Amino acid sequence: MSDSRDPDERVLERMRELYRPEPMSPSGRVAFDAALRARLESPWTRARRLRLIAPAVAGLVAGIALWLVMSLPGTAPTPGFGVAHGTTSPTAESLTPQAWDYAVLIPSELEGWSGDTEQMDELPEEYLALASAIFGDR
Amino acid sequence: MVQVDFDDFVRTHRERAVRLAWRLIGGDQAAAEDVAQDAFVRAYQGLGRFRGDAQLETWFHRILVRQAHNYRRWRALRRLWSADEEADQLADPQGRGPGDPALRRRLARALERLTRPQREVFVLVYMEGFTLREAAQVMGRAEGTLKSHLQRSLQALRKDLQDLAPEPEKPEEPNHV
Numbered sequence: 347m348s349d350s351r352d353p354d355e356r357v358l359e360r361m362r363e364l365y366r367p368e369p370m371s372p373s374g375r376v377a378f379d380a381a382l383r384a385r386l387e388s389p390w391t392r393a394r395r396l397r398l399i400a401p402a403v404a405g406l407v408a409g410i411a412l413w414l415v416m417s418l419p420g421t422a423p424t425p426g427f428g429v430a431h432g433t434t435s436p437t438a439e440s441l442t443p444q445a446w447d448y449a450v451l452i453p454s455e456l457e458g459w460s461g462d463t464e465q466m467d468e469l470p471e472e473y474l475a476l477a478s479a480i481f482g483d484r
Numbered sequence: 485m486v487q488v489d490f491d492d493f494v495r496t497h498r499e500r501a502v503r504l505a506w507r508l509i510g511g512d513q514a515a516a517e518d519v520a521q522d523a524f525v526r527a528y529q530g531l532g533r534f535r536g537d538a539q540l541e542t543w544f545h546r547i548l549v550r551q552a553h554n555y556r557r558w559r560a561l562r563r564l565w566s567a568d569e570e571a572d573q574l575a576d577p578q579g580r581g582p583g584d585p586a587l588r589r590r591l592a593r594a595l596e597r598l599t600r601p602q603r604e605v606f607v608l609v610y611m612e613g614f615t616l617r618e619a620a621q622v623m624g625r626a627e628g629t630l631k632s633h634l635q636r637s638l639q640a641l642r643k644d645l646q647d648l649a650p651e652p653e654k655p656e657e658p659n660h661v
Contacts, residue, residue, distance in 0.1 A: 353642075353646075354638060354642060356648075357641070357642065357645055357646070357648050358610050358611075360648045361591060361610075361611065361641075361645070361648070362610075362611055364584075364587055364588060364591060365507060365511070365588060365591040365592070365595075365611070366503055366506070366507070366611075367502065367503055367506045367511070367513055367516065369499065370498070370499055370502065375498065378498060378502075378517060378520075378521070379494065379495075379498075381517075381521060382494065382521045382524055382525070385521055385525050386524075386525060386528055
């Protein structure tokens with residue numbers, strides 16, 4: 347008698363037959379339950395371990411990253427970092443290239459920046475166009 | 485859920501959980517049991533967060549499928565870092581099982597070549613008998629999306645495993661001499 351089923355169905359049936367573990371033996375079930383119970387009763391489950399270890403690892407990585415950034419040549423005391431507002435502000439001439447990056451992000455750190463948009467008029471044309479695109483015509 | 489109920493739940497779903505994990509991670513018995521146990525532990529610890537808007541089984545299977553994926557990722561990382569032979573062999577079905585081990589390895593490799601959603605929906609629907617709707621709930625994806633993943637997985641496997649289903653025998657043609 348020939349098999350009249352769809353070829354896909356025959357492949358799937360063979361896969362279901364062949365691609366499965368052997369059913370658990372009674373002793374296998376007992377071992378499984380015992381291992382599971384031990385895990386459930388252990389105060390030191392993998393999930394809890396991860397919950398404790400993950401923040402510690404994240405803190406360590408952040409610490410190393412910070413140390414690396416701080417120890418790079420030319421990155422010593424950047425204006426604004428650790429300097430209280432109201433103390434001597436740096437001038438444009440005294441800024442290192444890295445400090446310029448910071449000053450561009452937070453222009454109030456640069457002496458002479460009043461926060462006024464009038465100052466924007468001193469910008470080159472292409473910057474003005476960009477500024478008006480970003481901030482609008484204020 | 486009280487302890488007795490959870491024990492019942494484990495007893496009822498243990499076998500299927502191990503089989504599903506086994507199929508998802510590529511046929512490693514010890515790892516499949518480990519993944520299933522992890523899923524039970526997580527389900528137990530998260531019972532308080534179970535909102536009851538899905539069936540408990542669906543919720544558990546969602547955890548299990550995610551745990552299986554996490555295991556696969558961890559195994560891939562381990563392979564990448566250690567590149568040792570032992571880790572390589574983890575992709576092969578180990579332990580006892582029905583039929584030819586070489587054939588099981590071939591099936592595992594064919595499934596390995598599928599994308600994650602293709603493999604997961606294929607195993608859930610075609611091998612474990614979930615409905616498309618149940619699989620969509622387990623995987624957290626739309627039924628329509630899963631339908632197309634299912635189609636593609638079937639196409640890919642058909643190409644790889646066509647010889648598993650030999651053409652039905654045709655009646656012999658008479659010899660014309």
